[in-house]
Amino acid sequence: SHTNGTHAIKEHASLDGFGTRAIHVGSEPDPSTSAVIPAISLSTTYKQHGVGNHKGFEYSRSGNPNRNALEATLAAIESGGAYALAFASGSSTTATVLQALGPDAHVVSVNDVYGGTFRYMTRVAAENQGLQTTFVDLENASDSEVLASFRPNTKLIWIETPTNPTLRLVDIARIASLAHSAPSKPLVLVDNTFLSPFYQSPLVLGADIVVHSLTKYVNGHSDVVMGALILPAHHAALAEKLRFLQNAVGSVPSAYDCWLAQRGVKTLHLRMKAHGANALAVARALQKSPHVEEVIYPGLTSHPRNDLAYRSLSSHARAYVDRFLKDHGDAAGGFPYGGMISFRIRGGAAEAEKFLTSTRLFTLAESLGGVESLAELPAQMTHGSIPPAERALLGIGDNLIRLSVGVEEEEDLVADVEQALEAAASLSR
Numbered sequence: 001s002h003t004n005g006t007h008a009i010k011e012h013a014s015l016d017g018f019g020t021r022a023i024h025v026g027s028e029p030d031p032s033t034s035a036v037i038p039a040i041s042l043s044t045t046y047k048q049h050g051v052g053n054h055k056g057f058e059y060s061r062s063g064n065p066n067r068n069a070l071e072a073t074l075a076a077i078e079s080g081g082a083y084a085l086a087f088a089s090g091s092s093t094t095a096t097v098l099q100a101l102g103p104d105a106h107v108v109s110v111n112d113v114y115g116g117t118f119r120y121m122t123r124v125a126a127e128n129q130g131l132q133t134t135f136v137d138l139e140n141a142s143d144s145e146v147l148a149s150f151r152p153n154t155k156l157i158w159i160e161t162p163t164n165p166t167l168r169l170v171d172i173a174r175i176a177s178l179a180h181s182a183p184s185k186p187l188v189l190v191d192n193t194f195l196s197p198f199y200q201s202p203l204v205l206g207a208d209i210v211v212h213s214l215t216k217y218v219n220g221h222s223d224v225v226m227g228a229l230i231l232p233a234h235h236a237a238l239a240e241k242l243r244f245l246q247n248a249v250g251s252v253p254s255a256y257d258c259w260l261a262q263r264g265v266k267t268l269h270l271r272m273k274a275h276g277a278n279a280l281a282v283a284r285a286l287q288k289s290p291h292v293e294e295v296i297y298p299g300l301t302s303h304p305r306n307d308l309a310y311r312s313l314s315s316h317a318r319a320y321v322d323r324f325l326k327d328h329g330d331a332a333g334g335f336p337y338g339g340m341i342s343f344r345i346r347g348g349a350a351e352a353e354k355f356l357t358s359t360r361l362f363t364l365a366e367s368l369g370g371v372e373s374l375a376e377l378p379a380q381m382t383h384g385s386i387p388p389a390e391r392a393l394l395g396i397g398d399n400l401i402r403l404s405v406g407v408e409e410e411e412d413l414v415a416d417v418e419q420a421l422e423a424a425a426s427l428s429r
Ligand SMILES: C=C(NCc1c(COP(=O)(O)O)cnc(C)c1O)C(=O)O
Pocket: 089, 090, 091, 092, 114, 116, 117, 160, 164, 191, 193, 194, 212, 213, 214, 215, 225, 226, 227, 366, 367, 368, 382
């Protein structure tokens, strides 16, 4: 049932499958018009029938029908979710969560995060609220090394997995168990942007908060900038605190963008299956190419943490992957695991530039998760805000190319990558 403060989803939602929830929860026919698809409610204010006597809406920043509906859908599809809050962008979601930690807090973050997240932590929150951030290789750190990174004022562990852009995998369940056993009991947050709620359910694995750049897979059509966070039922107090900040800071999405995102999320399950199958095929083609030094795609059987990738799959993705493996067997060389691939092209910046300007279907552009395939050079583009020394330590070199594999026809994407690799290789002939 909806309240203005927090939106706990209807009980029945948990009984339906992922795609069914995405299509039906939050999209119930309009009770007054019976419209199957909700109207776009652009009004910024609502008539009151007496002071404080209203129908649950007072002012659009504090809540509006389209945002409430989208938040209900997001809480329903992020398994284990009960509360969802939408923001104007993934970055403002990050900012709001970090603001909620208060002054002089300490955060342990995975060492490879989106450049904008790194930038906010180290150049904004550090200055504005005295945030201290320790970047740790949470993929490889031992339990004792993780525990040693905690301080008495450690309030939050920030995880991306797979990380952007080197696709490092973090064992959410392991880190959550360590955090919840530590004296300072830091909250565990997972930025689930890269896999979307379809492939990974961080709340089920023990996380306390999930954040998404909805700009990416959830909206899925490269026409909305938005973010969201989702909390489990036992964090009602944290939901209220973040709902207060959502309204007080006012970094909220428009009703129209919420309506677009609600339309996009309805096909998320279909798109993520297609993204995954296409990405596996492109990763295999890259693996076979003499012009590629290294392919990073955790769905490949050859990936060192392919077992962790499989163990971390959501229940709905596990069903899809098991069917895929049954249908394709070992010939597939792995399983679909989201649409993101990073690879190191043989050579350096020149070869990378030639590849990126030779693709016909992969558009050279920032962002990811849309139906169209995109390609970029993190070192100079999305992760340019990370100091060169840090980038070098993380392996974000001038020959590291990141692909967001879209839902075009698989054969077309494989052919496009292969011809662009040949074009890049021609530089050294
Ligand atoms: C724009 C890109 N990333 C945005 C992003 C963000 C920020 O989301 P925005 O909606 O772009 O503000 C947060 N978390 C992750 C993992 C992200 O990848 C990019 O990597 O091309």
